Amino acid sequence: MNRRQFVNNVSLAVTAAAVTAAPSRSSAAPASALRLRFVGMMAFVNRSDGSLLAATPGRTRAHLSHQAFLMARRGTRAADVLGMQAAHGVVPGAFDMRLDGADPAAFVYRCLHNTTLDVTSGRGAVAKQSSQMAHMDRIAPGSHVRGDIEQWASGRVSLRGGRLVDSAAHPDAGRTWSFGAYRQALTDAVDFHGDAGTELRLTSGAEARTLALGAGDAEDIWVISATTASETVDPTRIEHTAAAFEFLSASAPVIAECADASGRAVPTTELPCSHQLGAALHGAAGESRFPPFSEFCFLIETGS
Numbered sequence: 001m002n003r004r005q006f007v008n009n010v011s012l013a014v015t016a017a018a019v020t021a022a023p024s025r026s027s028a029a030p031a032s033a034l035r036l037r038f039v040g041m042m043a044f045v046n047r048s049d050g051s052l053l054a055a056t057p058g059r060t061r062a063h064l065s066h067q068a069f070l071m072a073r074r075g076t077r078a079a080d081v082l083g084m085q086a087a088h089g090v091v092p093g094a095f096d097m098r099l100d101g102a103d104p105a106a107f108v109y110r111c112l113h114n115t116t117l118d119v120t121s122g123r124g125a126v127a128k129q130s131s132q133m134a135h136m137d138r139i140a141p142g143s144h145v146r147g148d149i150e151q152w153a154s155g156r157v158s159l160r161g162g163r164l165v166d167s168a169a170h171p172d173a174g175r176t177w178s179f180g181a182y183r184q185a186l187t188d189a190v191d192f193h194g195d196a197g198t199e200l201r202l203t204s205g206a207e208a209r210t211l212a213l214g215a216g217d218a219e220d221i222w223v224i225s226a227t228t229a230s231e232t233v234d235p236t237r238i239e240h241t242a243a244a245f246e247f248l249s250a251s252a253p254v255i256a257e258c259a260d261a262s263g264r265a266v267p268t269t270e271l272p273c274s275h276q277l278g279a280a281l282h283g284a285a286g287e288s289r290f291p292p293f294s295e296f297c298f299l300i301e302t303g304s
Helices: 003-021 077-081 241-248
Strands: 034-040 042-046 052-057 066-073 107-111 115-121 127-129 153-161 163-167 176-179 182-185 189-194 199-204 207-212 219-227 299-302
Touching: 034 115, 034 153, 042 241, 052 066, 052 219, 052 241, 066 077, 066 153, 077 207, 077 219, 115 189, 153 219, 241 299
Parallel strands: 034 219, 042 299, 115 153, 127 163
Antiparallel strands: 034 189, 042 052, 052 153, 066 107, 066 219, 115 199, 163 189, 176 182, 199 207
8 A cells, every 4th residue: 555545545534433423413303492292192194285183082982081281391481371270180290201200380281172283393294203103094904084083183283394203101102012913113102393483373262372482492392182091901902992993084993902011000190171070080099090091092193
């Protein structure tokens, strides 16, 4: 090897090392002005314009009540602008394992019943980096989303732009679940990240509230769909699968099962928006249930 070849090889090696040690700014994930965390049973409907509708089920013929609500930390701009309030007896860790041990007094809530939240982070389609939501078209090939799903929904969140990634709020998230012969990894939580310039608009009847996020803003908001409890719970079998099928389409339900699922014990908690069910959900001290009050509740992705 002559001197010129040696110098060139050393230069290339140093350049490669520098690239490895210090990745370019463009390859790093952008900072989020908003993290909107979806937890529980709900459907994500892919619309023809690239936006997503996240719809939470209400009461079904299976007599399973789904309570949809927003949650945020007390004192944040999101909590103030979106009109969230404290709720006695609600334990945040019952819905999201990442909040185990968190002070309940540090969180506030807003019911999503008959409420729409529009979230816009740019003009493009949502970048879907999530792969663990239940794939309805593979579980029930040929199934069609109800044309009136927004009327069936207890709450609605519309997403445009930003990106959606898999997350987890329950230890059984990420395990492989079976719908008959079809098997896939399922999650019970996804995080939507919106950058600076993201706008949230909440409407409910004559009420309208808008939150605009700019550079330097950082807001965490949870969208939670909780369900009422059963007398007994088998963590290896998701009884709420039938309710999910009823909510989405006329397809016959295929119950999700996972022999490795272990469930999760949580402290007894109230639902922040429950008036009819509040008294029934009071339990003895030290009682444990599976979240949200029943079992692992997966998220569903389906076509428009």
